[in-house]
Structures are given as C-alpha cells and as structure tokens.
Amino acid sequence: MNEAKTIRPVYAGVFTIALAVLSLEIALTRIFSVALWYHLAFMVISTALLGFGASGAYLAVKRSVRPDNLALKLPRYAGLTALSVIVAFALMTRLPLDPLAPMLPGLSPAEQTWQTVLLVLMLLAEYVLVVVPFFFAGLTLGGAFSSLARRISTLYFADLIGGGTGCLVVVALLWVLPGQGVVFVAAGLAALAALFFSLSQHGGWRPITYLALGGAVVVFGLSPVADRLLPLHIPPSKPLYQAYTDPSIELVYTGYTPFARVDVMYKEGASLGAWGISARCPAPPSPEQMFITIDAAAITAITRFDGNPDTIAFVNCAPSGLAYQVSAAPPRSALIIGPGGGIDVLTALYNRVERVVGVEINPLIVDLVADASLFRQFAGGLYTDYPGIQIELAEGRNYVARSAERFDLIQFSQVDTWAAAASGAYSLSENFLYTVEAFLDYYDHLTDDGMLTVGRWYFDPPQQAFRLVTIGTAALERRGVTDPARHFMVVRAGDTATFIMKRTPFNADEIARLRQVVDRLGFSVLYAPDVTDGDNWFVQYFNASDRDAFFRAYPLDVSPTSDDRPFFFEYYGWSNLGDFRSGKATLVILLAQALLLAAAFILWPLWRFQRHGLTTRGAPQFLGYFAALGIGFILIEVGLMQRFILFLGHPVYSTSVVLFSILTFSGLGSYLSGRLLGEEDPRRLQVRVIPLLAVLTLGYVFVLPPLFQAFIGLDLTARVAIAVALLMPLGLLMGMPFPLGIRLVDRLNPGLVAWAWGVNGFCSVLGSILTVMIAQSYGFSIVIGLAVGVYLLGLAVVSTIGGRTGVGGQPSEASG
Known part of the structure; x- marks a missing residue:
C-alpha cells in the first residue's frame, strides 16, 4: 500500500490526541478550581506530565510497538485514552474530597486526625485517577514516536500543532460548555484519534474503526448535558455547598466562562449586608440580597435596590465606606476594581460620587446585574440606569495601565473569600493587583488628594494589611515621597482589614474624622500617622533604619511583592x-x-x-x-x-x-x-x-x-x-x-x-x-x-x- 496513505492517518491521529490532551488538561484545571481549590488545580500539570513520563517508561520496558504492528497498538491506546477519560472523571466526581475537612469547626482531635488520614487517601486516589488518561495518551504519542523515530520532526510537528490548537479550542468551548462538557469533548477527540490510527493499517474500515466513530459521536452528543450526567462534588468548605444541603436556599442561576463558574443563591429575606459591617450600625438593615459564588467559593452580593438611597445607608457602616468619610467632601470620581454584585458601587452612589467606573473581569457577573432577563430589576438597574455609573469589562490592573483618567478614589474590596484566603488557596497564584508596579499605576491615576483603599482579611500578626503598607511604601518612595508613614491608615473591622493610602499626607482633620467614624462603629485603628506606640508593628516598620533586618525579624514574609514575584498571598x-x-x-x-x-x-x-x-x-x-x-x-x-x-x-x-x-x-x-x-x-x-x-x-x-x-x-x-x-x-x-x-x-x-x-x-x-x-x-x-x-x-x-x-x-x- 502507498506509504503516504498509511502515514497520513498517523499524523491525523497524533494531532487529534494532542488536541484532546491539552483540552482535557485545561478543562481539569477549571473543574478542580470549582470542586476543590485553586492551589490543587495546579496539581493537574504535574500529574499530566507524570502520566506521559510513566508511559515512556512502559514503552521502554515493553518495547512492543514497531511499524509492523502500528495499527494494532495505536488504535487500542487511543481508544483506552477515550474510555479512561470518561471512567476516571466519573470516579473523580464521586470522591467526597474536601481539602479543608481537617480544619472544619467542631472536630475533636481524634476526628481531625481521621479526616487528615482520609484526606491523604482521597488525594492519592484523585492523583491516580488524573494520571490514568494521560498515561494512555502518552502511550499513544510515545508509541508513534518510538515506532517512527526517523519521522520525529514531522510527528513532533503534528503533536505540537495539535496541542497548540487545543489551547485555543478549549477557551472557545468553555464559553459554551461546562467543564464536564469539555472533558467529554476531549474523550470524543481521543476516540477520533483511534479512528485515524485504525485507518493506517489497510486504509479500510474495521470493527475498531466503527467502534471509535460511534464512541466519538456519543460523547460529543452528550457534552452539552455532561454537567447533569456527572455533577461535581462541592465540598462542605465551599459556600455553594449550602445550596445543595439547605432546602430553603434556591440555586437560581448557573453559568460558565473560561474564567469561572458562576452561581446565584437566593433565600427569601436573606441579607449579609457587607463584609465587616458594624454591629453598631444606626442605619436600617440591608435590604434582601442574592449571593453570587465564583467557582463555588468567592461571594459577592446583589442587593435589592429601589432607587431610594435611605435603604442602602448601611454601606457607610462597613469598612469599605471609610475612605468616603475621611475628607470633608466626598470624592467626585471613583474607580472600583472588581465591583461584583455592586456593593462598592452602591457605596459610591450613596456617598454622591458623580462619576463611578466599575471594572469587572467576568462578563457573566455584569450580565447578572445588568440583564433585564436576569436580575437587573432586583438590582434596581444599578449598572444600566444611572448615567454617572459606567461598567467596563476588563482586568483591573490592565484597565488602569491603559487609562488616561485620574480618580479621587480607587477601591477594591475582598475580591476573594475568607475561606480561600484562610486555606492558602491563593498562595500559589500570581496576583498583579498587589505589586509595587501596580501601586505605581494606582498612584499615577489618583488626583492630587486622591486615595487608594483596599479591603483585605485580617490575620494576627498582620500579614495582608501589612504587606499592602510595605508595597505602598515602596511605591511612594519611588515617586519621591520622603515620609511615607504619613500617607497610610489601616483599620480593623472584625475579620477584615481596610488599607487607605493617600497621594498626599493625611492632615490632622482627616485623621480625627476617621477616628470618629471608627469609634462610632466599634472598629479599631491598626495604624494612623498619629500612632506612636513602639510596640505597634507598623510603627516599628516605619522607624526601622534597616528594613531588610526588620523583614527578617518579622514572623512572616511581608516584604513588597513585584510583577516579577507577584505572590502576594504567600507569607x-x-x-x-x-x-x-x-x-x-x-x-x-x-x-x-x-x-x-x-x-x-x-x-x-x-x-x-x-x-x-x-x-x-x-x-x-x-x-x-x-x-x-x-x-x-x-x-x-x-x-x-x-x-x-x-x-x-x-x-x-x-x-x-x-x-x-x-x-x-x-x-x-x-x-x-x-x-x-x-x-x-x-x-x-x-x-x-x-x-x-x-x-x-x-x-x-x-x-x-x-x-x-x-x-x-x-x-x-x-x-x-x-x-x-x-x-x-x-x-x-x-x-x-x-x-x-x-x-x-x-x-x-x-x-x-x-x-x-x-x-x-x-x-x-x-x-x-x-x-x-x-x-x-x-x-x-x-x-x-x-x-x-x-x-x-x-x-x-x-x-x-x-x-x-x-x-x-x-x-x-x-x-x-
């Protein structure tokens, strides 16, 4: 038979299996972000590579794949790849894995020990299940490479082109399919690869060829409903878990993008107000709220709003409202990064800010608040009906770098959850909102008396708020500020810490005004320019003649993060x-x-x-x-x-x-x-x-x-x-x-x-x-x-x- 006709299906098979592998790998990172935590999504990369390496070892031991039995072996390996994708993923969704199970409240020491042992076993099982499909995919590619080593340049070309194409295809698929659906597509692609390899022997159709085609058609057809066939296990440590266990909570929306899975929970009359809200708040309670979860974890609320500002007076009882009350007059313009369901936008609206720009990265979240067919009426048209409010779809740091506008206030508040921060879920993630270069961008986009305010979580000793201060100090000093200590105030409200940095030094009236608000609401000042207590960590930092020595002595790493080392959450x-x-x-x-x-x-x-x-x-x-x-x-x-x-x-x-x-x-x-x-x-x-x-x-x-x-x-x-x-x-x-x-x-x-x-x-x-x-x-x-x-x-x-x-x-x- 013509060699070209024999080898072309092999190239097609290599291309398709590589396409399947990259699609599966990226889809699993998305799924792990929902079903587990972000830092365990990182595990997919190493497990995929382990599967490929193990397959290479297997081929070296067996040495059974040769050109004369290429069609016999490669269709089998590709078919096993397709089958193992579905079977392994189905088993993964059945594992009751919760990485935070040993830390759940109310456990006795013996129960914590048992949960730790169980967690290790579950993680091992999860690891093995992830490895299996990549092992068979590695056998397929490694078998082709070993059998046709003289054609390695063109085979490797087909492999890498397939993988590169998969990187684009999977992003497009994640706009229209849930993560489970993309897994099914990956299995279908592996089945197609088996079909191509089966055609490489005699160029005709054999039983395995028909089986591969039928399998591909079936899994492709099931991909739009894969989330119903194989629903993800949501662990108890994630807020979305409540929607599956509390019958009074209704899951009213679920949507997907390449960025995140977005869900909306609704419970009649439920309201949490805002993060860190004061128990002494004199304003009426927050109106009813819906709760958006992002990847089953990060929460942002949509507040019922009828246009009456008196109903949202509670926003000034939250630490996110402090920066609006520092000056005698409210800011005229505000840039809000990550407005989510709109709490910070409501805060700006209540404080009569004339121009508000909200920069949200996830289009689904904007649609939830702005789309008339979703929750626009519930939110009172907050994102659509107010001429002074403008919502932009962009990543916050990228938007700031591209903008020529200057603002009186730049704000971003709790863009993740307490559970995520407490678990270390973001400690392996780069975050470019919190780097020295980012703060330089913010500084350059503030008006002369403008302020930057950031809401974070509080830990003892201070870590997130402290690192914000060290980052801000480095940025101010690069802009020629000689006494940065007078440019910061930090306030604790319950489990939250609010950082405020002013382009110019805070004056005595502004400090006094903030202290009055803090005392009235029962918050505490962690640092202000008038604090002189020598035991205060912030005071020690500003007084240190050798900051490197201070960083070495501090219990945690709170040194400034940079764009080159952007791990803000690692201490x-x-x-x-x-x-x-x-x-x-x-x-x-x-x-x-x-x-x-x-x-x-x-x-x-x-x-x-x-x-x-x-x-x-x-x-x-x-x-x-x-x-x-x-x-x-x-x-x-x-x-x-x-x-x-x-x-x-x-x-x-x-x-x-x-x-x-x-x-x-x-x-x-x-x-x-x-x-x-x-x-x-x-x-x-x-x-x-x-x-x-x-x-x-x-x-x-x-x-x-x-x-x-x-x-x-x-x-x-x-x-x-x-x-x-x-x-x-x-x-x-x-x-x-x-x-x-x-x-x-x-x-x-x-x-x-x-x-x-x-x-x-x-x-x-x-x-x-x-x-x-x-x-x-x-x-x-x-x-x-x-x-x-x-x-x-x-x-x-x-x-x-x-x-x-x-x-x-x-x-x-x-x-x-």
Missing part, C-alpha cells in the same frame, strides 16, 4: 513552611509526592528492566540532555505565561496565547529542523540552535517590559497579535532541540529513544513544581535565567558524545 519562607495556609508547604508536599510517584512509575521500571541500556556509550550524556530539555522547556513556558498575564489582561488569555504560540511554533520548528538537517549529524544544528535560543530568551527578560508598556493601550485583538508575533521566533527555536536529540539518539543508540521520552517526562514533572518554588522566592526572571543555563548545560553534555553519523543516518563509527 512563609523555606525555613518556616507554616501551617496549611502556606503555599510553600503545599509545594513541598506536591514535590515530594511527584518525586516519589515519578521515580516509582518512570525511573524504577526503566532501571528494573532496561538498565543494560545505561551501560552503552553515551547513555548518561543523552539522558542528561533530555533531562535538561524537560526542565528548561517548562521553565521558559511557565515563565512566559506569567510575563504575558498583565499585557493580555487575564491568566486564561495568557495561558492560551502563550501555550498556543509556543506549541504551534515549536511544531513548526520541529518540522524545519528536519528539513534543515537532512542527513547531517544533528549536533551540527544543535550547536547553533541552543545558543541562539539562550540569547533570545535572555533578551526577552529585558525587552518585553518596555514593549508591553508601549502597546498595552491597544485593544485585546491587537495585543494578542503582538504576543503571538513576539513568541514566534522563540517558539521556532524551542521546537528544535528535542527532535534533533531524538534523531541523534536513534542514530547512535536506538534503544534509548523511549528512555529519552521517559526521562524528559520525569524532569518535566519536577520542573513544573520547581518553577513555582523558584519564582516564589526569587522571581520569574531568575526562572528564565535558570532555563537558559539548563539548556546550555544540556548542549555541553550532548557535545561530549563520541561517534559520528553518516549518510542515511547510520553510525559511521561504533558508538558503544
């Missing part, structure tokens, strides 16, 4: 991992878990059954080279995803655009490497490509910030186009080292091809976690710098391998 060091709130503790656990499982499922099988391959000449150098590629590639990939978040306006956009660009252009680079190389020794191209990749990567560290600053004012479409153009040369170069290495090892030591796959996967598993560990402590610039060093080390190692390859790819000298 512990590596010598003090802290309790369950610490992201570092989570990372250490994940690293230990990944190291153990990756060693057990990748390295041990290779060592047990294929250790003789390690005695061949060049084996250590080859494995060192592929280890370097595994670590270096993911260090650059994750570092770039972080770099582009602010420019593109949302992590979802950054992840999708960066992954699409890197994978797509890496695929093109892989293809070009084969064309450029011909039958020459791959090392002749490696010694050119890798140094060029290193220089270009380092250049990005210095070039990207000014370019972003120059183009951030463009619309999203233009910024995406610029991002893709910027990533194109780097992606092309990143796609070449791996296929060049595979071709070299296939010519000099063919038995190590699957070993290369397994070791590369093992190091990628660890690299995905090490990237965040390094970035938390040293920043993403160091991450990218280390990636360059790792790539160059890999080149140095592979350059020491003896043996030359001749025409036709055969060794011209014995290689051992």
Whole structure:
C-alpha cells in the first residue's frame, strides 16, 4: 500500500490526541478550581506530565510497538485514552474530597486526625485517577514516536500543532460548555484519534474503526448535558455547598466562562449586608440580597435596590465606606476594581460620587446585574440606569495601565473569600493587583488628594494589611515621597482589614474624622500617622533604619511583592513552611509526592528492566540532555505565561496565547529542523540552535517590559497579535532541540529513544513544581535565567558524545 496513505492517518491521529490532551488538561484545571481549590488545580500539570513520563517508561520496558504492528497498538491506546477519560472523571466526581475537612469547626482531635488520614487517601486516589488518561495518551504519542523515530520532526510537528490548537479550542468551548462538557469533548477527540490510527493499517474500515466513530459521536452528543450526567462534588468548605444541603436556599442561576463558574443563591429575606459591617450600625438593615459564588467559593452580593438611597445607608457602616468619610467632601470620581454584585458601587452612589467606573473581569457577573432577563430589576438597574455609573469589562490592573483618567478614589474590596484566603488557596497564584508596579499605576491615576483603599482579611500578626503598607511604601518612595508613614491608615473591622493610602499626607482633620467614624462603629485603628506606640508593628516598620533586618525579624514574609514575584498571598519562607495556609508547604508536599510517584512509575521500571541500556556509550550524556530539555522547556513556558498575564489582561488569555504560540511554533520548528538537517549529524544544528535560543530568551527578560508598556493601550485583538508575533521566533527555536536529540539518539543508540521520552517526562514533572518554588522566592526572571543555563548545560553534555553519523543516518563509527 502507498506509504503516504498509511502515514497520513498517523499524523491525523497524533494531532487529534494532542488536541484532546491539552483540552482535557485545561478543562481539569477549571473543574478542580470549582470542586476543590485553586492551589490543587495546579496539581493537574504535574500529574499530566507524570502520566506521559510513566508511559515512556512502559514503552521502554515493553518495547512492543514497531511499524509492523502500528495499527494494532495505536488504535487500542487511543481508544483506552477515550474510555479512561470518561471512567476516571466519573470516579473523580464521586470522591467526597474536601481539602479543608481537617480544619472544619467542631472536630475533636481524634476526628481531625481521621479526616487528615482520609484526606491523604482521597488525594492519592484523585492523583491516580488524573494520571490514568494521560498515561494512555502518552502511550499513544510515545508509541508513534518510538515506532517512527526517523519521522520525529514531522510527528513532533503534528503533536505540537495539535496541542497548540487545543489551547485555543478549549477557551472557545468553555464559553459554551461546562467543564464536564469539555472533558467529554476531549474523550470524543481521543476516540477520533483511534479512528485515524485504525485507518493506517489497510486504509479500510474495521470493527475498531466503527467502534471509535460511534464512541466519538456519543460523547460529543452528550457534552452539552455532561454537567447533569456527572455533577461535581462541592465540598462542605465551599459556600455553594449550602445550596445543595439547605432546602430553603434556591440555586437560581448557573453559568460558565473560561474564567469561572458562576452561581446565584437566593433565600427569601436573606441579607449579609457587607463584609465587616458594624454591629453598631444606626442605619436600617440591608435590604434582601442574592449571593453570587465564583467557582463555588468567592461571594459577592446583589442587593435589592429601589432607587431610594435611605435603604442602602448601611454601606457607610462597613469598612469599605471609610475612605468616603475621611475628607470633608466626598470624592467626585471613583474607580472600583472588581465591583461584583455592586456593593462598592452602591457605596459610591450613596456617598454622591458623580462619576463611578466599575471594572469587572467576568462578563457573566455584569450580565447578572445588568440583564433585564436576569436580575437587573432586583438590582434596581444599578449598572444600566444611572448615567454617572459606567461598567467596563476588563482586568483591573490592565484597565488602569491603559487609562488616561485620574480618580479621587480607587477601591477594591475582598475580591476573594475568607475561606480561600484562610486555606492558602491563593498562595500559589500570581496576583498583579498587589505589586509595587501596580501601586505605581494606582498612584499615577489618583488626583492630587486622591486615595487608594483596599479591603483585605485580617490575620494576627498582620500579614495582608501589612504587606499592602510595605508595597505602598515602596511605591511612594519611588515617586519621591520622603515620609511615607504619613500617607497610610489601616483599620480593623472584625475579620477584615481596610488599607487607605493617600497621594498626599493625611492632615490632622482627616485623621480625627476617621477616628470618629471608627469609634462610632466599634472598629479599631491598626495604624494612623498619629500612632506612636513602639510596640505597634507598623510603627516599628516605619522607624526601622534597616528594613531588610526588620523583614527578617518579622514572623512572616511581608516584604513588597513585584510583577516579577507577584505572590502576594504567600507569607512563609523555606525555613518556616507554616501551617496549611502556606503555599510553600503545599509545594513541598506536591514535590515530594511527584518525586516519589515519578521515580516509582518512570525511573524504577526503566532501571528494573532496561538498565543494560545505561551501560552503552553515551547513555548518561543523552539522558542528561533530555533531562535538561524537560526542565528548561517548562521553565521558559511557565515563565512566559506569567510575563504575558498583565499585557493580555487575564491568566486564561495568557495561558492560551502563550501555550498556543509556543506549541504551534515549536511544531513548526520541529518540522524545519528536519528539513534543515537532512542527513547531517544533528549536533551540527544543535550547536547553533541552543545558543541562539539562550540569547533570545535572555533578551526577552529585558525587552518585553518596555514593549508591553508601549502597546498595552491597544485593544485585546491587537495585543494578542503582538504576543503571538513576539513568541514566534522563540517558539521556532524551542521546537528544535528535542527532535534533533531524538534523531541523534536513534542514530547512535536506538534503544534509548523511549528512555529519552521517559526521562524528559520525569524532569518535566519536577520542573513544573520547581518553577513555582523558584519564582516564589526569587522571581520569574531568575526562572528564565535558570532555563537558559539548563539548556546550555544540556548542549555541553550532548557535545561530549563520541561517534559520528553518516549518510542515511547510520553510525559511521561504533558508538558503544
């Protein structure tokens, strides 16, 4: 049979299985954010890589896939991928997993111990279930690569193009399908891959071909109702859990975007007012409220409003209203970042602010308040019927950077939940609202007497409020302020802490006015310019002659965060991992878990059954080279995803655009490497490509910030186009080292091809976690710098391998 007709379905299968893998991976991160917490969504990356690495080890041990049985093996592996996606996900939704179960109130010590043991077992089960589909997908791709190593450039091209396409497809799907539906689509794509592989044997239709087609049609057809077939388990620690257990609470809306799942709970007559509201409030109680949950956790309220300002007087009894009462006259303009259901907008309206701009990132939340078919009438047309109120769809920091307007007040309040903050759920997440560069943007967009007010949660000793002060201090000093201590006030109200920073120093009247309000409402002043108590942490900070020494002495890390190290919610060091709130503790656990499982499922099988391959000449150098590629590639990939978040306006956009660009252009680079190389020794191209990749990567560290600053004012479409153009040369170069290495090892030591796959996967598993560990402590610039060093080390190692390859790819000298 014509070889071209045989191989084309293989390329189609590789493309489709890669498309399925990326779609599944991103869909699971969304699902874990809802059913668990954000920091466990991070686990998907390492488990996916573990599955791929384990499959490489399996292939190295079995060595059963060869060109003569390609059609027999690959359709089976792809079919198992499709089946395992559905079965594993169905079992995941049945696991009663709650990461905060040991911390639930009312548990005895014995019950806490049991819940901890149960949690460890549940997490292990969840980890294994996630690994299984990626293991079979890895068998499919690894089988194709091992069987057709001479075609690695074009196979790798199909793989990366498929993965890159998946990054865009999954974002589009998440606008119209729930996360469960995208999982079903991924299973359908894997079934289609099985169909393509089955056509590669004789080009005809066999029973497995019809089975694959039927399976794809069924799961595609069920994807719109997948959330009803496999509803997610919502843990008791999440507020949305109440809607499933309290019959008096009605779930009146559920919607999905790539950003979040959004639900609305309603209980007749229910009202919570606002975060930190005073028990001494003289105003009438808050009107009835609906409660929006974001990913089942973060809560924001829609308040029933009939246009009568007297009914919302309660807003000035909440700490979010303090900044409006500091000056003799209310601010004339306010920028509210993350208005959610509208509490802060109501506060501005009640205080007679003439111009209010609300910047909300999630379009579903805006629709809930503004759409007449939803809850516009309940909210009193707050987002639509008032000419002084303007709602913009954008990420807050990105909007500020693009805006030329200056405001009397910039405000954002409790953009997450107490449970999320207390659990450490955001400690692994970058947050660009709380960095020195962000505060510089806010400062530059304040009027001469303008104020920035931020609502956060209170912990003892102070952490979130304290870090806001250190960030603000760094920003003010960069703008030439010599006495920043006079520019801050911090107030505690229950579990909340409200930070206020003024562009000019607070005067005595403003301090006295705020103290009167605080005393009347029963709040407490944590810091004001007139506080002189030497035991006050804030006073000690401002009086410290050596701030670095102060930071070292303080119980927590409250040093200023930057755009390069934007982990605002992480307060512990590596010598003090802290309790369950610490992201570092989570990372250490994940690293230990990944190291153990990756060693057990990748390295041990290779060592047990294929250790003789390690005695061949060049084996250590080859494995060192592929280890370097595994670590270096993911260090650059994750570092770039972080770099582009602010420019593109949302992590979802950054992840999708960066992954699409890197994978797509890496695929093109892989293809070009084969064309450029011909039958020459791959090392002749490696010694050119890798140094060029290193220089270009380092250049990005210095070039990207000014370019972003120059183009951030463009619309999203233009910024995406610029991002893709910027990533194109780097992606092309990143796609070449791996296929060049595979071709070299296939010519000099063919038995190590699957070993290369397994070791590369093992190091990628660890690299995905090490990237965040390094970035938390040293920043993403160091991450990218280390990636360059790792790539160059890999080149140095592979350059020491003896043996030359001749025409036709055969060794011209014995290689051992």
